[in-house]
Amino acid sequence: xxxxxxxxxxxxxxxxxxxxxxxxQLLVALDAKGNAKGSLYLDDxxxxxxxxxxxFSFAQYSVSTxxxxxxxxxxxEKQGFVSKLKMxxxxxxxxxxxxSVKSGGKDLTFNYSSQNDVLVIFTDFSMDKELDxxxxxx
Numbered sequence: 692x693x694x695x696x697x698x699x700x701x702x703x704x705x706x707x708x709x710x711x712x713x714x715x716q717l718l719v720a721l722d723a724k725g726n727a728k729g730s731l732y733l734d735d736x737x738x739x740x741x742x743x744x745x746x747f748s749f750a751q752y753s754v755s756t757x758x759x760x761x762x763x764x765x766x767x768e769k770q771g772f773v774s775k776l777k778m779x780x781x782x783x784x785x786x787x788x789x790x791s792v793k794s795g796g797k798d799l800t801f802n803y804s805s806q807n808d809v810l811v812i813f814t815d816f817s818m819d820k821e822l823d824x825x826x827x828x829x
Contacts, residue, residue, distance in 0.1 A: 694785060695722035697729025697752040701776075707736035714779035715818055717752065719763070721785035725756025733774050733818070745771040748819070754783075759829075761786075765822040776818040786810035792826040799824065 692698065698718045704710040719727050733748045734741035741747045749769040755762050763781065785808055792799040792812050800813040816822060 692718060692720040692784065694720045695727050696720055697727050697754065699729065699731040699752075711736065711774065711776065714777045716780045716782065717763075717778065719754055719781060719783040721754065721756070721783065725754070725761060725785075727754040728752065731818075733776070734772050741772070745769070748772045748774065750818075750821075752822070759827055761826050761828070763822060763824040763826075767819075767821055770819065774818050778814050778816045778818055778822075781812040781814060781824070783810040783812070784808070786826075787828045790827050790829040792824065794822070794824045801826070 699715055700718060701710060701715045702713050704713060721727055729752045731750045731752070734746060738744070738746060747769065748767065748771060750765050750767045752763070752765045786803065787808065788805060789801060789803045789810050792801045802811045803809070810826070812824065
């Protein structure tokens with residue numbers, strides 16, 4: 692995965708209907724400056740006119756690093772489809788050692804591996820709401 696990008700992913704099931712019941716994850720690959728960006732388009736997976744009917748959602752994701760603080764945010768630019776999907780994990784490649792991860796002032800559970808500089812943040816966020824997660828390097 693190339694540095695500077697955020698890729699949403701979801702484990703597939705046998706049908707679109709069953710897949711939509713599974714949680715999403717974000718894969719974040721930080722660039723040399725500690726930044727990344729990506730986007731997500733969601734619709735019901737069945738309708739043929741989702742775009743023309745406006746029955747889709749589109750979100751932009753960004754990570755920015757300033758000093759020892761990293762911020763992951765999302766901005767929902769279009770919400771014409773309510774997915775009810777959850778995000779259960781964010782994996783960040785190229786991280787440094789992390790002291791804390793917070794969202795809305797609340798601590799989040801995380802794991803950092805110094806062997807491969809990977810941070811894994813465990814979440815239970817709705818994909819239909821905007822994200823604001825901050826982690827601090829030690």
